[in-house]
Each structure stands twice: as structure tokens, then as C-alpha cells.
Amino acid sequence: MGGRVHLFPFSMEGLLAIDLAARHPLIATLTLLDTPHKFRKPSLCAGTLTKHVQQFHYWEYDGRGLPHGMEQYAVGYKGFPVNTMWKLVAVRKQATKRASDVKAPAVVIQSEADENVDPINSDN
Numbered sequence: 001m002g003g004r005v006h007l008f009p010f011s012m013e014g015l016l017a018i019d020l021a022a023r024h025p026l027i028a029t030l031t032l033l034d035t036p037h038k039f040r041k042p043s044l045c046a047g048t049l050t051k052h053v054q055q056f057h058y059w060e061y062d063g064r065g066l067p068h069g070m071e072q073y074a075v076g077y078k079g080f081p082v083n084t085m086w087k088l089v090a091v092r093k094q095a096t097k098r099a100s101d102v103k104a105p106a107v108v109i110q111s112e113a114d115e116n117v118d119p120i121n122s123d124n
Contacts, residue, residue, distance in 0.1 A: 004028035011117075012036060012088060015095040022101035030106040036092060036117045055082060 006029045009017040014035025021027040112119045 007031065008033065010034060012091065015088075015091045018095040018102060019098045021104050021106075022098035025103070027102075027104045030102060030104050032106065032108045034111050034114050034117050035108070036088065037096070038117070 003026075005024075005026050007017045007021060007027055008031045010033045012035075014032040017030060017032070018035075021030045110117065110119050
């Protein structure tokens with residue numbers, strides 16, 4: 001052992017990777033892809049309140065950003081249970097606190113087509 005680690009997490013995993021990189025000097029680089037910091041629909045963050053009105057949030061995915069004919073290959077989750085959003089908000093809060101402790105060089109990549117994560121994330 002003793003090698004350096006390069007992290008390339010996707011989505012919420014990026015929040016966990018920020019915390020990991022802040023605590024471990026073996027993290028050589030951190031590349032964050034579509035990591036949620038700000039959401040397009042902030043109301044989703046009110047999971048404990050929203051769950052009484054909407055139990056499950058379905059993506060409004062329409063294949064945008066994919067070349068014609070490739071929509072059939074877009075495989076992923078159909079949505080998520082709204083009452084679990086508070087956990088994501090808690091992890092995001094922890095990662096935000098720890099971000100200043102990350103010593104590894106970092107790159108933030110944010111897709112404009114991400115339905116829930118605001119592209120402004122790459123600016124922060």
C-alpha cells in the first residue's frame with residue numbers, strides 16, 4: 001500500500017468524496033461530476049414536509065442532450081423517495097463544512113442537462 005488515490009465520484013458520491021478527501025492525505029486528486037450543492041428545485045430539500053404531499057419524485061427526463069436515437073440507452077433511476085432528501089441535505093452540509101480542508105487539487109464538472117442539480121454548482 002502507500003499509493004495515492006484519485007477520486008472521480010458521480011452525483012451524491014461527490015459529497016462523500018469531499019469528506020473523504022478532507023480526512024485522508026492519500027487522496028491525490030478529486031474530480032467531482034454532477035455533485036449536488038444547489039438544486040434546481042429547492043422544494044425537494046424540504047423532504048420531511050414534502051413527503052405528506054408527494055411521496056416519490058419522478059424525473060422529468062426527456063432524453064435532452066442525447067443524440068437522436070440514443071434515448072433508449074439512457075438507463076437510471078426513475079426518481080427517489082422524497083422523505084430521504086433530508087439525508088442528502090445533511091451529507092451536503094457536512095461536505096460543505098469539510099470542503100475547505102481538502103488539500104488535493106479538485107475539478108468540478110457539472111452537466112447542463114442534469115435535471116435536479118443546478119449547473120451553477122460548477123461555479124462554487
